[in-house]
Amino acid sequence: MSDTPETDTLEATMDNPVSGIDQSSGNFKYDMTYDFDAGTGLNERTVDYISSVKKEARWLHDFRQSALKVFESKPLPTHWATKDLENINFDKIRYYLSQGQKPKRTWAEVPDDIKATFERLGIPEQERKFLAGVEAQFDSEAAYSNIKEAVAKQGVIFMNSTEGLREHPEIFRKFFGKVIPTGDNKFSALNSAVFSGGSFIYVPPGVKVSHPLQAYFRINAESFGQFERTLIIADEGAELTYMEGCTAPKFSTATLHSAVVELVALKGAKIQYITVQNWSSNVFNLVTKRGLAHEDAEIKWIDCNIGSRLTMKYPGVVLKGRKSRGEVISIALANDGQHQDTGAKMVHAADETTSTVVSKSISVGQGRATYRGVVHIPRHLKGCKNNTECDALLINTNSRTDTYPAITVRGDHHKVQHEASVSKVSAEQIFYMQQRGLTEGQAMSLSVNGFINDLARQFPMEYSVELKRLIDLEMEGSVG
């Protein structure tokens, strides 16, 4: 590591061009023409550097610096979370790479199995290159500006969060860091110190955005950054669906990804936030996502996690207004060497609020899927309801699943129900399908797809099709 990013030499960088990438899985080379480089490691100067490159206002600079102190003061949450977190070497991480300085490789260097996966998933040629890290930036300006133009007519603001901060500080600042305070957890503090990229969306009162807004790589490369920060505000009566990620394995060049996503649904607004993520298996993906629902508002998280070494993500809704509704739909698939530690957090803070959690996980091989949930109904509320269902499917003999909900209910005017079950694929069912001529692998895929079918249907069409193909891929080799 280096304490002085400015004097970080090229040689030092060459030694470890992009820290964290699994060097064993491919012999990659990278172009090293960094205009801006914050070096590895994290200290006050790294934060100064990021803030100055982004030409940020004083308040934001101070915000980042104080967040850094919070990050440094907080211990890793290993009293409840996995000790694997201790394997993150914060000093070896590169906290900022600006646009255009992403490492590159050539298509020829991309491993064949990854190419085959793109093929099987039907990923368009150009997107494949982006995903494989061959192209640092996918030129999607055309598609992007079309969406932007269409929604701009309705008064919708849709841009990356850096632009958002610059161009709409009056809106941004009012909501920024309010749903997820810096000190919420160690990783939200880290994000608050070094965030870069992500989306900023504001939907004016009564506007219903008919098409889902996508922060797919089609929008901008930076949204895939390590420390993205997304803020979405739906004003009174507004409606919006937002989608991020994609089902293709995302080749990450960094081991640590820590995003913060804040949603605010004002009175009567509806936000649906859809995520599909498939990280490469070297990645620690530690994300804080939370929405604030005002009176009669509705926030729904649809979350699908595949891949990564460790994902910790518990989308939450703070039900602040009367009759507001929160929902988390979660699918997790943990394969060998992967730990999906996902769940939901529902904080009821007003009367007649309703929350629903449906979580389905699949553990393959030695994969481990964990559900962790919080439902909190404090004193003197009336008519709150929560329903939580967690189902785990274990594919192989010693696949692992855990369930750790925590449910606090005060008072006698509520109805709260939690149920969880664990099952395996029925041997009878597999045999039946084999008798009809399917291979064991195909039968297994069908079964697994059946297990998540009711949730997968909630994804937009193209996502659910990709998801199905992806499960087929993940199930290959899981049997026999």
Added chain:
Amino acid sequence: MSSLEIRNLHVSTGDKEIVKGVSLTINSGEVHAIMGPNGAGKSSMAKAIAGHPDYLITEGEVLLDAKSVLEMESDERARAGIFLAFQYPSEVPGVSIANFLRAAIQARMAEGEEIDAAAYYKRLYEKMDLLKIDRKFTSRSVNEGFSGGEKKRSEILQMAMLEPRFALMDETDSGLDIDALKIVAEGVNHLRGPNLGVLLITHYQRLLNYIVPDHVHVMIDGRLVKSGDRTLALELESKGYGWVKKEFANA
């Protein structure tokens, strides 16, 4: 002799008005049948009279011997002599039929007065025999895991034990096969007499072959649109509700 007088009754559930001004007087010894299509408001009216908290009486009166019951809690109405035989009786896990009925009878006794256990069981077994209910049922939890027919018979058993002045019988025939229906009807006929007034709510006239009513009323869209004697029920069976609706619309 007693009377149960329903006067211009309006009932709402949620924001919706279901019963829109029904007037009807039942005297002891009489059996009235209310017939009508699904959603006419028959069951809502019965539940409102029994004091179900979800059914709000917005207008009108329910008088038991000229005294309003509307200010009374549901248990007070029950002790005053109004019995509701539920269409879908609640399951009450962990509470045995014997204990349940004991508590209900105890509640009707003066303070300090204790139930005579021997006499109570003697009477209970008599009524159970009458309704062809296995005596083992007394130790089973109220309605828990009962078949449709068992639930209905358990309702009649309770009615027999609690000796109400007026019984509102909500779709007592629904879900019963013919044998069960006969047993239930027999039970009701056995209880019929000068001290009991009955309001039978039913969708089909089939029940009325077994429990012959003195008066028949047709309820459509929250109102009683036609009243008559037993023959009205037969007419409805052959012609359906359509003609009453038409007649009502033309009126």
Added chain:
Amino acid sequence: MVEQSASMPAVADPIGAFTEQALERHLASLEKAPAFWLERKRAAYAKFASLPLPGRTDEAWRFSTVSGVSLDGFTPAAPAAAPAQRRPAGIDIAAAATLAFVDGRPAQAGPIAPELAQRGVVVSTLTQALAEHPDLLREHFMAQPQKLGSAKFAALHEAFVEDGAFVFVPKGVEIDAPIVVVHAASRPQGALFPHTLVIADDGSRVTVVDHFVSAGDTRQFACGANDLYAGHGAKICYAAAQCWSTKALSLQFNSTVVRRDARVQSLNIHLGGGQARHESLSQLQAPGGFSEMLAVTVASGAREFDQRTLQIHQAPNTKSDLLYKNALLDKARTIFSGLIIVDPDAQKTDAYQRNANLMLSDDAESNALPGLEIQANDVRCTHGATSSRIDPEQEFYLKSRGIPPKAADELLIFGFFEEVLNRLESEELHAALRTLIRSRVRM
């Protein structure tokens, strides 16, 4: 509890009056105890003294009021005190044998039926058992790991335990009537360490009832443990009725070992204690084993009931079934934290866990942490937790039969508990415990 906390030092004293001197005094009073016993007590004391009190960030104490778990002001019994004579009132049931302890010392023992004694059944004090069956004690007394957060207090129990009940049922012997053990606390500010050890040898059958009572409503510290060991094909039914003073701090640790084709049913009824924590560990060690874990809690006042359970399936083809029901009144708090662990290769496990909280007051608080850790795929594991008020439809149904609201709620609350009590095979025990709950609970 409020008064005490006012005078509490900023940093709670991790050993309180349970000093080394106090231990030495206690050990000196055990004239006839074998050397291994004293050694174990010394080792346990060292462990107790070295471990910290539970803290706010201890996962095993999540949601607990850890500030209430303090040793301040409690004193171990003076060794010189005369043995108590009074036999406390027990549970009204015809017993095969009875034992009573006051402040941890034997008070009275009912005679064991001669035919049982002839067949080798032992119902005695731990002191007697130390003399006559030291090997059984060595093997089974507090022999299992403490996995649920109270290692410190379990060590304290082992270090200071004076006496307790010892039940041994030899191979193939079946006893119908229950063995009833009464543990009474009489000293204000007194600490006591009740213990019941039940060893059911292969193919035997026994029912044991523990009854915990306080004389007077004073502050006390009850730090109790029970060990249940069911050998191959053995059947144990264990019921505990905890009726300590409403100002008592109660910590209880249960360990259940279930061997091949054995079956253990344990029912814990929690009625007393100002702050009461119960930890229950069931280890299913061999195929065919079945552990049924039941509890009924009436939480009233501003009291806290904290239940931590662990069902560990260590062998294939084992079964566990947990049903814990809490009724919450007034400003009471409950915590249920239960975990099912299925070890790798413990295939064909059938595990169930359910916690139901009946909320009867707007100021009551229930916390439920039902957990699963599953590492084998051919299993049936489910859990559920609910928290709700009395079902309004049921309430209306009862009221529509003329039952007044208060009586209706009472019927429904006891009905809620009946689902648990109905699991007992013995009608007599069921009736006795139902009567006990009714006598202690006024809604």
